[in-house]
Amino acid sequence: MPSFDFLPLLWWGLPLALAPVIIHLINLLRHRKVPWAAMEFLIASQKKYRTRVLLRQLLLLLLRVAAIVGIALLFAQPRWRSAVGAFLGGSRTAHIVLLDDSYSMSDRVGESTAFDRGRGVIERILEELVSSRHSHELLVGRFSTISSTDSATPEDLERKETTRWDVTRQMVSPQSVQAIRNEIKSLVVSQSAATPREAILAATEMIGFGSGTSNVLWLITDFRSKDWKVADETAAALRQLSDQGVDLRLVDCAQGDHGNLTIERLDVVGGVSAKGVLVPLEVTVRNSSDRPVRNVSIDFKEDGAARPSVRLEEIPARGISSQRLESIFSTSGSHLISARLENDAVAVDNTRSTVIDIADYVDVLLIDGDPNGGSRTGDAFFVAAALAPGSGVATGLRPRIEPPRALGELDLKTFDAIWLMDVERLDEAEVAAIERYARSGGGVVFFLGPRSNATTINQLLYRNGDGLFPVPLAGPVDMLVDSVEKSPDVIVQDHPVVAVLSGQRNPLLGGVSINRYMAVERGYIAPTGSGLRRLLELRGGAPLAVERPYGEGLVVAFLSTASPTWNNWARGNPSWVVVMLELESHLAHVSRKALSLEVGDRLEVKLIPGTDESEVDFLLPPDGAVLRVAGTIDAAGSMTAELEAATIAGPYAARWQRTDGSEAEKLFSVNVVPEEGDIERIGRERLDRTLSGVKFTLEKAAELRPDSESFAGISLVTPFLYGLIVVLLLEQFVAYLCSYHSLSRSNRIG
Template sequence: MSFLFQSLLSIGLPLVALPLVIHLINLRRHQKVNWAAMDFLLESQKRNKKWIMLRQLLLLLLRTSAIALAVLMLAGPVLMSQWGSLLGSGVTHHVLLVDDSYSMADRSQDSTGWDEAKRAVSQILQQATAKAGTQKITLLRFSSATDLSAGNELKFASRTLDRETIEAINSALESEPVTETAAGPSEAFQAALALPESETGESRIAYVISDFRSTQWTDNNQTRQLLGQLRQQVADMHLVQCVDLTHPNLAITRLEPESGIRAAGVETWMEVSVSNFGDQAAVAVPVAVTQDGHKLPAVEFDEIAPGQTVTRRFRISFPDAGPHQLTAQLPSDALATDNSRYFACDVPNSFPLLVIDGSGAGDDSYYLRTALSPGGSAKPGWSPRVEPASFLRNHDQLEKFAAIFLLDVPRLDESEVSALEDYIRSGGGVAIFLGTEVQRSFYNEQLYRDGTGIMPVELDVPNQLLSVGDEETPDVEVEDHPVFRIFSGQRNSFLSVAKVNFYYAIKHLQDLPGDTRVLARLRNDAPFVVEKKLGKGRVVVQLCKLSPSPTTLGVWSNWCVNPVFPVVANELAGYLTAARRNFEVREVGSELSFNLAEDEYQPEVIVRAPQSGQEEVLNLSTRIEGGNYEVDAGKGNVSGIWQFELSPLQQANARKFIAVNVAPSEGDLNLLDRENLSAQLEGIDYRYSIASQLTASEDQLAGFRLGDTFLALLVIALIAEQCLAYKASYHGGVGGSSR
């Protein structure tokens, strides 16, 4: 016989001695009083002493038995013998919650955590089939928990356990390997709590088969709370740990362009980040890079400290327009799943830019267009288009531009301001260059708007930057920012030739909000370039006129004729357009869906999944909104480059790539051992086992519950105790007298 709540035995069984203690205490309270008739009573006591002692012993035995039966009943006795079917209920429901997130692919020698999980499931099934009574099984994989909320059903839910069911479960686990998801225990517990309630007489046992990683279990109040709720609904809970050692692991956690992709033929800086989840430094780590199937020079990491993430930059160039892919690969280690990371993008020939020039002679746009698109053999990848301010009223056309530049624009009407603000909040980038035409009151009242508008600062009057007689101090000092990377290191000498004569001062310099940042300052510490984040987009303001043409005040600066200004202008355009030049990178488990214009494409798409290369033909239906086809390939449950073959109406077939990557956090293989897990789950009653040590004879939970039987015995014992106590003259007679 075993018990579902063994901890209650250690607390309750000592209470069995309570009637004996009370009896002994009462004996000490008796006092000797000699009186005349005492000899007759002593003689009578001698004749009835044996019968009185027997009744007292029987009464004491019944009272101790009543306490023992109450404790045993609450402890949940389970009898494994066939004889238990005569006394208790015989339906045991095993609920198996199996972790199949990709950390379970952690390899140690010739086995993985997933191998140990499958072995544990097999052992539990063998244990259950060896027991008497009806056995049921429900198998819930962590990765399928979210599918249940969408209305899907479990494949193995409340199935009667027989040989056919066992073979089906083992076959399913073998044919469906560990997933690449980062499915956690919380979703699985929520799904288990949503299962139908236990039937009358059913004993439900929950098994959590996992690797118990620190990132998912440490200080996770939600997981602990849900596990506690599940424990209250089941007769017992068994935690089975499939990995017993923490292995060092490196993971590629990021592969993205530094400031958005560039056009075809334009060099792009990419960033690759590697995280060290181990407890020792990793040295001389190479990352192999492949672009469109061609190997590039490896990116070397000299050293990555324990628990640290290091980022390196490397250059690439996509030679032609269209879809492109990039793969970064680490050498093999304990966990291969996170050693690869993928990137995909659709590269255009150029990105359109909208330029609104309000300067009198239109000279500001001349210098900007020359810097961004000089012509000739150069391929900067930008297509500047100069328009008047009224063009901003075309809301639908603004979305086609990667960024917008306002050059010395005097003012805008209300609809133009609204369109510009909507553009920024939706992810657009805007650069504002001030000048003599700017109407300061309009900018402060309508664009700054007490800090709620698109202007990052409130303007004061133009000031002159006075000479200090120190030729070694440059007029402009830049911060560490992607726009001004050209001035870093030895190239700082270019700043010495940048001259600024006039600039707009700003009000309330000490009260800049947290979403505003100064990117460049003048030598008198006055801001020169200021940035503000608004919604998903950003605004960069230069507090000086762009062109060096003379004005009523004089020449404002020679900034745009600096030898490196074309580089700064291109970096500024790249920085502003980064949010709108999206690349197709998603996480495993996310929906792979996008829209196609009905008037440009045929309603058929071929999907090729990575790794397996399996094809699926999707026949599309037109969505009601906007007349677009919706391409929905379901969830991307496999990492890699997903390829979509499109069928345009007026040209040859086209392709679209979507990169799907694993969640980086799942690569942290630090786990909780038995002691740390117990500390995290303090107050929750459970049993713990290591999967590699689990044997078919270990389970003692499947059997017949005898709670009702012990309750009946308790009632009988209490009735017998009352009757015997009455016979033993411990209850008052009629009228309150004693016999």
Template sequence: MSFLLPTLLAFGLPLIAAPLVIHLINLRRHRRIEWAAMDFLLESQKRNKKWIVLKQLLLLLLRTAAIAAVVFMLAGPVIKSTWAGLFGRGVTHHLLLIDDSYSMTDHWDETSAFEQAKRVVAAVLEQAQGRSENQLVTLLRFSEARRLAAGAGPEIDRRPLDAALLAELERTLGEMKASETNAGPIDGLQAATRLPEAVEGETRIAYLVTDFRRPQWEEQAQLQQLMTELRERVGDLQLVQTVYDERPNLAITRLEPESGIRAAGVETWMELTVANYGKTPVAAVTVAVEQDGNRLPAVEFDEIPAGEKATRRFRVTFPTAGPHELTAGLESDAVLTDNKRYFAAEIPPVFPVLVIDGSANGDDGYYLRTALSPGGKNVGGWNPQVEPPSYLRNHEALANYAVIVLLDVPRLDDAEVEVLESYVRSGGGLAIFVGPQSQQPFYNDQLFADGAGLLPAPLNVPSQLLRDPSEAGADVRVAEHPIFRVFAGQRNSFLSVANVDFYYALDPNWKIPESGDVSAIATLRNGAPLALEKKFGEGRVLLHLAKLAPTPTDQGIWTNWSLNPVFPIYANELVGYLSATRRRFDVRGVDEPIKLALPEAAYLPEVKVRAPGVGESNATPIVAAAKEGVYEITAPGQPRSGVWRFELTTREGKPQVRYVAVNVPTGEGELAILPQSELAERLPGVEYRYALASEFTKADDELEGYQLGDAFLYALAAILIFEQLLAVSASYHPAAARSAA
């Protein structure tokens, strides 16, 4: 016989001595008093002493047995299958919860954490095979949890353990690999608690086989609640740890453009981030980079401190318009899954930019257009289109532009303001340069709108920047911001030649809000803001408080900003930064479906999908169904990391290719282990057994068979009834006095 809750025996069995202790205490309370009539009673007691003592002993034993029955009933006794036939037939249900997140690919000495998990599953099945009672098996992988949330069940669910299932499981275990997800114990436990309750006569044994990584066990309250709920639903809970030592690991956590992708033939700065999840710093880290299958110069990291991340920038140029891909890869370490990161984008020939020029002579638009598209061999990748303010009435056309720039625009009507707000709120970028034509009441009432509009701050009046001959230094001071990177560096003298004579001062009662949505990114030497940035919905607005062109006005020349030698670089960085959110790229995670939307009017429904590493001959053909004029194409199979290719055909019969990069989630490669002592602290009150996979033996065969909890309950009832009858028999009950006639 074995017990589901053996700990209760250690606390409960000593209580069996309670009746004896109470009896001894009562003896000490008796006082000896001699009196004559007592002699007759003593003589009678001597004659019946044996029978009285026997009754008292039986009564003591029954009371002791009652306490023992309560303790054994609560401890959950299980009788071995050899004797199960005396009480009925038992069912043992093995619930195997297997962690298959990609941290389980941690490998050492010709094995890995996931191989250790599969060894534990094989050990459970080996011991369960051939037992006389019914054996059921449910195998639930953590990566299945989200699918189960949608109402599906595990692939192997309450299957009888027979020869067919053993053969299937042997084949499944041989082919099973860790997923590329970061599904953790919370996912697995939630899925397990959604399974149906155990049926009558079923002994359910749950095995949680995982690597116990510290980051996945941080949600202490939720994990404790789920573990408690699972423990209440099973007869036994076993926690099996599949790793024994922490190994250092590096991971690529980011591969993205610094300020959005650029057009074909234009140099793009990419950012590459590597995380060091180890406990010691690493030096001379080399990351190999490939563009469209061609090797680029490697990215070098001198040193990455322990537990920190490092980011390096590198340049790449996509020579032609169309789909392109990048791959960055680290050398082999403990976990290979997070050593690669992918990027894919559809590179256009140019990005259109809408320039609304409201200046008196159209000079502001001329300088900006020339800086963005100088012509000749200087390719900026922008196609600036200079239009008057009335062009904003073409509301539907605005969505085609990467960014919109307002240059000294006097005012706009309500409809134009509304369409601009919608454009920025949906992710567009807007630059506003004010000047002598800008009407302060309109900007404050319609564009600022008490802080709810597009304008970052309310305007006051044009002001002159006074100079003190004794004061040295540049007129403009810039913050560390992407659009001002060209001015960075101690030896950079470009700011010293940037002169500002007039600027639009701000309302003196206004202060930068604490929300963080507005920030000053450039100031004048008198401390007044020159450039402010505001987050508006998904987009950005940048306000420049000085006229762009150096043309004389009634006040004089405002600034020579557009004559600065690096103004073309600044203009490109400005437009690039503001348009980054609209120049999206096709990068997704393995935990989301790989979908592609195509207009029905432009493409044929026949599509071929190639998963990473699959040749052209093995591409999967799909016939897309149109809904409301759009084809919704979902790649078949389980998403996995790499670059997926969609081969399309236009209505004109021209082939096209779209790339979608899929990456693994970050953070799963942090291999810090939660020690057994801390695990116990995080699961107070939860009864479980803990073992390492290398030391795991199937001791739970003692728990298989028929549960005797109900039998002990019936026995307790019988004991209590017999105890009451014996107590009445052993006690003295004088006959009731008869009433006088």
């Protein structure tokens, strides 16, 4: 028999069906006297057509009553729950439940988290279904464990259910309810940043392969802005389900609007990662609340040992604040640095760690353009002296001076940066080698001088902007002496390398005299998007030092000499050493950047066949559980051991034996995705805009009262709608037959 989702609307609408009858009776009481001469003809006609007219009027009355009843039924949302429904396709309802387990669901308010409330919603749905007298199927999965498949055959989906869904598709019955209840209680929130999109696509694949004739999709999540503000693919998937007649039930598990602090970044910023050298680090904290937060303390640990805390005075509303600190490592190897905030609403993003690989020395390659080499007055000597001054001053850098041919002979990846000093010419192989190095993230510096040829550089290195060199050159130019205003020859630009020298009339740069430089081609304007920046400018506005990205790396060109040939900067001026060290740090920041891994990423260890054993032990957080993984050899002969996915944040270690009996170790730092810590709510109004055209219901988890009767059986809305259209068309046709229509003038004349 039929039932209705909104029965009160039916009771309010049915009395309106009496309106046509009442209007008809009122019209019968209204008599008009019309003068008429030929009464005998009128009486005869009335006797002849009386029955036909009464039948048409009765049919018209019934059609109008039926139209009003049909509209009331549509508003009441009828469903069919009888044997006829089973004959039409079955009266079983399939429930697919998608539970958000991203770490924002660990947001705690009072004694419960959003995930606890979501799990409680599933338990209430289960209790309602098992008490129903109708048949229900249930399928439950968490966002982080389910994703769409490339194929959608029944066999693939059956396999996917077994491996990915927490509760596989099954009938809800008194016999199965306890096992389902135990499975739901065992679900825990993950540390992933899983989004609704993949889960909804997975649900789309499962709909249609079950035995249910009606489908209900439960989407239980916290509706954070980051997932729903711009969600075109998610909205498209839900729109497709809605168009297919799937009943979409959205449940909001979050409570209240409050902020959260997230450690967004912990990285090495510049410096040299070598033992005995100060290594600068920077920690950044994001505030996702609408109010500023003050006096935030951050605790640090270095290889497990506590370090002094740092304090952030204020983090602006919906903004970030950063603080720098320094470490000195006495031993080479991998070192673990961790930062931690006090616990707040979401605890898992209050911790972040990074692994720093400390070397004994960092090698820097200096290409000396002097064919004689080794001169204590050449460019390479002055750069090497700045990078490694000696006399007890540790920089961690080890300059290596080589001729240009070394570019084609050495493994350039082993060098922190490459400096080319007044090189007359490079062959094609050497140019190709240094361009590969820069494209892959290396830093390159050019110093020009008497041996540098503008035409050669333009042809081989600039190549109309496609090459390595940042700008086209015109040739060497003498710098005119300013004997009147006596302005400084060098002007500092807005760039981190020379930030320490910024300020008007800097005394360190005031003593620098430029006698000669290589001029940039007249009229040259950097293309939009080239990334060209100036570090230093000459009096008069000509560039002295420029920078341009090349691939993943950076290239800097000083348009004068490093030695005191065209200028006197390197002769006893402390700013020379400062700028050279800052430049080396700036160039190498890409290659020195620590490996950043997030929850869900693969951990990979490269092994050397014949040198390393083939098995690797991965030590997993938080308690150091060991997982042994066998390495695999690919077609190229490379051997790799992989941990498929890191499921929780924390430090990981990989240990393996070498064939000579020694042990090797590699540390990994895995962190949560910081964007997931932004717990801003989207709100109903914006959600309606995002899901425009999607028919859904949205309820609060605490207020949800699932009613199995409201979604059991077959929806009759569509057939009733088609029936109503037919009734309205018939009503118009019968009304036309019952009305009076005068003949056209031509018919009357004929």
